[in-house]
Amino acid sequence: xxxxxxxxxxxxxxxxxxxxxxxxxxxxxxxxxxxxxxxxxxxxxxxxxxxxxxxxxxxxxxxxxxxxxxxxxxxxxxxxxxxxxxxxxxxxxxxxxxxxxxxxxxxxxxxxxxxxxxxxxxxxxxxxxxxxxxxxxxxxxxxxxxxxxxxxxxxxxxxxxxxxxxxxxxxxxxxxxxxxxxxxxxxx
Numbered sequence: 001x002x003x004x005x006x007x008x009x010x011x012x013x014x015x016x017x018x019x020x021x022x023x024x025x026x027x028x029x030x031x032x033x034x035x036x037x038x039x040x041x042x043x044x045x046x047x048x049x050x051x052x053x054x055x056x057x058x059x060x061x062x063x064x065x066x067x068x069x070x071x072x073x074x075x076x077x078x079x080x081x082x083x084x085x086x087x088x089x090x091x092x093x094x095x096x097x098x099x100x101x102x103x104x105x106x107x108x109x110x111x112x113x114x115x116x117x118x119x120x121x122x123x124x125x126x127x128x129x130x131x132x133x134x135x136x137x138x139x140x141x142x143x144x145x146x147x148x149x150x151x152x153x154x155x156x157x158x159x160x161x162x163x164x165x166x167x168x169x170x171x172x173x174x175x176x177x178x179x180x181x182x183x184x185x186x187x188x
Contacts, residue, residue: 012042013040013041014037014040014046014136014147015037015038015039015040016036016037016100016102016150017036017037017147017148017149017150018034018035018036018037018147018148018149018150018154018167019033019034019035019037019048019145019146019147019148020033020034020035020145020146020147020148020164020167020168021033021034021035021144021145021146021164022143022144022145022146023178023181023183024143024144025144025145026183029080029081030050030129032052032161032164032165033050033052033053033164034050034051034052034163034164034167035048035049035050035051035080035129035145036048036049036051036090036102036150038090038102038104038105038128039104040136041133042133042134042137043133044133045130045131045132045133045134045135045136046130046131046135046136047104047128047129047130047131048080048128048129048130049077049079049080049090049104049123049125049128049129050077050078050079050080050125050129051077051079051123051125051159051163052077052159052160052161052162052163052164053077053078053079053161054075054077054078054159054160055075055076055077055078055126057075057076058072058073058074058075058076059071059072059073059074059075059076059087059124060072060073061076062076062087062126063087063108067109067112068108068109068112070112070115070116071089071108071111071112071115071122071124074115074122074123074124075124076124076125076126077123077124077125077126077159078125078126078127079125079126079127079128079129080127080128080129080130081127081129082127082128082129082130083127083128084126084127085126085127086126086127087108087124087125087126088104088105088106088124088125088126088128089105089106089107089108089110089111089122089123089124089125090102090103090104090105090106090122090123090125091103091106091110091111091114091120091121091122091123092120092121092122092123092155093119093120093121094152100150111124121155123159146168146171146175148167148171154167164179165179166179
């Protein structure tokens with residue numbers, strides 16, 4: 001009927017979900033990236049953080065202040081191509097077996113308190129990932145990203161490039177094959 005929207009046109013939100021980079025997306029920034037989406041709406045765009053691209057840096061290298069000594073051991077991850085000179089912190093916990101409690105972009109002081117409490121997992125990142133309104137939806141239509149709801153087991157995995165492979169393998173037999181395929185099959 002005129003004026004009605006199909007289900008595929010209705011607004012949706014990927015906030016709190018994961019994006020796994022398609023194997024075809026093999027540029028340096030998003031190669032085998034696992035991104036946790038902090039905010040997403042069709043009218044505002046999206047913001048997320050790559051959680052599996054490690055750097056050789058720890059928080060203590062960037063923030064040596066003794067007031068933040070609880071954070072000094074945390075590895076710093078590359079969160080994305082936006083604001084790469086900015087160190088930020090995120091905290092994760094599971095309110096129950098089905099709900100991720102995700103606090104993106106918290107202060108260093110709050111991050112220190114959460115590390116000391118031992119009830120949250122705290123991650124440090126430089127940079128983040130961002131999409132303008134409609135951009136992420138277009139990329140999803142082109143199969144640039146694979147969406148996945150996180151489970152509590154997410155934080156039992158190392159947050160390095162193996163996380164992408166492990167998560168992709170668990171989706172379906174087809175995705176398992178994608179995860180096992182060489183980066184460039186033409187070199188075999």
